[in-house]
Amino acid sequence: MVMAQATSAVHWFRKGLRLHDNPALLDALRSAQHVWPVYCWDARLVTPQAVGVNRVQFLLQCLDDLDRRLRERQSRLTVLRGDALEVLPRFMRERQVSLLTFEGDVEPEGRARDERMLRKCHQMGVQVHSFATHLLYDPDRVIRELGADELPLSYGPFVARVTEALGAPALPLAAPPETQSFGTPDTDPQAYAVPRLEELEAYRGMTATTPLKGGETTALAVLGAFLSERRDEARQFSKPHTSPTAFEPASTTQLSPHMALGCLSARLFYYRVQELHPLRRPPVSLIGQLWWREFFTTVAYATPGFHSMKENRLCRQIPWSADAEEQYRAWEGGRTGHPFIDACMVQLRKHGWLHHLARHAVACFLSRGDLWVSWERGRDTFDRLLVDRDYALNNANWMWLSCSAFFHQYFRVYSPIKFPQRFDKEGTFVRHFLPVLRNMPAKYVYEPWKAPLSVQREAGCVVGRDYPYPIVDHEVVSKENLAKMSEVFSRERRPMEKFAKKRPRPECVE
DNA sequence: GAAATGGTTGGCGCA
DNA sequence: CTGCGCCAACCATTT
Structure with missing residues (x-):
């Protein structure tokens, strides 16, 4: 069968904000003479309630960088304002576009949106080519090869079985060369420009405070620098041995925001x-x-329903506090009276990023460790404030830390005092993010309420006046909560039992 | 099917 | 500095 050559195509950027290793973009360039690289900016979805100002800035930087790189190729990024399902079909109709390409989304809302766009395109007679390039492997293919019922629910077997069934991941593709013709027709540069943070009505008066900078160019530079300047570290890298209290520089690559948005393949x-x-x-x-x-x-x-305790079949049902507004607010606002937890929450708000182990500590503290608040609330806070927000990773890790799924050793509880002391005896991290504790002696910096009043006065930080009293006694509540967890584990049905697998036994063949 | 094994990253007391 | 048992008996996977 001979396919009609599409003369005009749109490549729709959502995640996958890069030119390198972008098969969908290459497909558009191969199939059409005129290619519009498009991003849809929906102001209804980008609000401070859903997306913190740090992530908005990061996203805009990604789009700026894409635009810059496209201009090097005599093209540009066309940003359409409004609901993608409305503005993109209209744009394609007006310009007689016959092919739409994109990287298939992996999260539920994105998948539903892609599905609806696919149907609209069918109605319009527009071809759609989507590519599964967010991960190393196409998840549909992994599920097909391994079997949906056989998908391992633990890491080791997953890695082993995927590798065994699918071999090495596909090699990354090069970016289109600068000599590549996109043939992008002129569009009104004012109407379709990348938004500037200052012009976003919903974020008026807000300033981003993250040092993280978005964009493919930065992502590639950060990767290159880590692999050359910190080569031995990269070779020896062992996540549990990196430090959650290290900052400037962090003990990890901090490439997560780039991975989340696909600036880096x-x-x-x-x-x-x-x-x-x-x-x-x-x-x-x-x-x-x-x-x-x-x-x-x-x-x-x-x-x-991966993101919902009630709907996710893998998630243990734990009777979290029904009324924990005050506890939750204190945690989110960095006012728990536990300096390490509070410093982490300040860093989260300020940088939009926390070291993985710091996330563990605050997640454990909010949920099963201390405050007994549902992991879904903490997940929401992270969703909003993290520059590297990622649907699957955020939900999975909250379930992990709260012993709701994947991880089950509930007697392993992070201490808000002992845990950071392992990495930072002096409390440098806490002093940096909570300047009020700057002059507290190291002996008391993680538990200032234990300092004699004279020491507190000397340090210029009187607990109860300059810094809150601890809202819980970790020694007491962690024991109580451990008992509650023990009860849940013994009494509640195991999460998977509700859905007892009825896998048909393979029949014996005569 | 029962038992053993291992599980990215706790904390404590003890040797 | 390391390792072990305990906390209380977790889960997923393998034998």
Whole structure:
């Protein structure tokens, strides 16, 4: 069958904000003479309630960078304002576009939107080519090859079975060269420009405070620098041994926001890191981190209602406090009276980023460790404030830390005092993010309420006046909560039992 | 099917 | 500095 050559195509950017390793973009360029690179900006979805100002800035930087790189290729990014399902079909109709390409989304809302766009395109007679390039492997293919009922729910078997069934990930593709013709027809530069933060009505008066900078150019530079300047670290990388209290520089790559938005291709990361061999092995290695992303995203992809305790079949039902507004507010606002927890929450708000282990500590504290608040609330806070917000990773890790799924050793409780002391005896991290504790002696910096009043006065930080009293006594509540968890585990049905697997036994063949 | 094993990243007391 | 048992008996997977 001979396919009619599409003369005009739109490549629709959503995640996958990059030119390198972008098969959907290359497909548009191959199939059409005129290619519009398009991004849809829906002001109804980008509000301070849903997306913190730090992430908005990061996203806008990504779009600016894309636009810049496209202009180097005599093209540009066309930003359409409004609901993608309205504005994109209209745009395509007006310009007689006959092909739409994009990277298929992996999260539920994005998948539903893609599905609706696909139907609209069918009605309009527009071809759609979508590519599964957010992960190392196409999750549909992984699920098909392994079987939806056979998808391992633990990391090791997942990595082993995917590798065994699918082999090495596909090699990353190069970006279109600067000589590549996009043939993008002129569009009104004012109407379709990348928005500037200052012009967003909903964010009026807000200023981003994150040092993280978005965009493919930055992502590639950060990766390159980490792999060359911190080569030995990259080789030896073992996540549990990196420090949650390190900042400027952080003890990890901080590439997560770029991975979340696809400024950096997972496959490029995989093969660039692989070059460093010999390497430490998963799960703790750098590539091991990428496999966690692969694992959680694929499981989330295969699990309806993944983000909901009630609807997610993998999630344990735990009777979290019904009325915990005050506790939750104190946690979110960094006013728990536990300096490490509060400092982490300040860093989260300020930088839109926390070290993975710091996320563990605050997540454990909010949920099963101390405050007994549902992981869904903490998840919402992270969703809003994290620059690297990722549907699957955020939900999975909250379930992990709250012992709702994936992780079950509920007697392992993070201490808001002992845990940070392992990494930062002096309290440098806490002093930086909570300047009120700057002069507190190291002995009391994680538990200032224990300092004699004279010491508090000397340090210029009197607990109850300059810094809150602890809202809970960790020693007491963590024991009480452990007992509650013990009861849940013994009394409640195990999450999977509700859905006892009825896998037909293979019949004996005569 | 029962038992053993291992599980990215706790904390404590003890040797 | 390391390792072990305990906390209380977790889950997923393998044998």
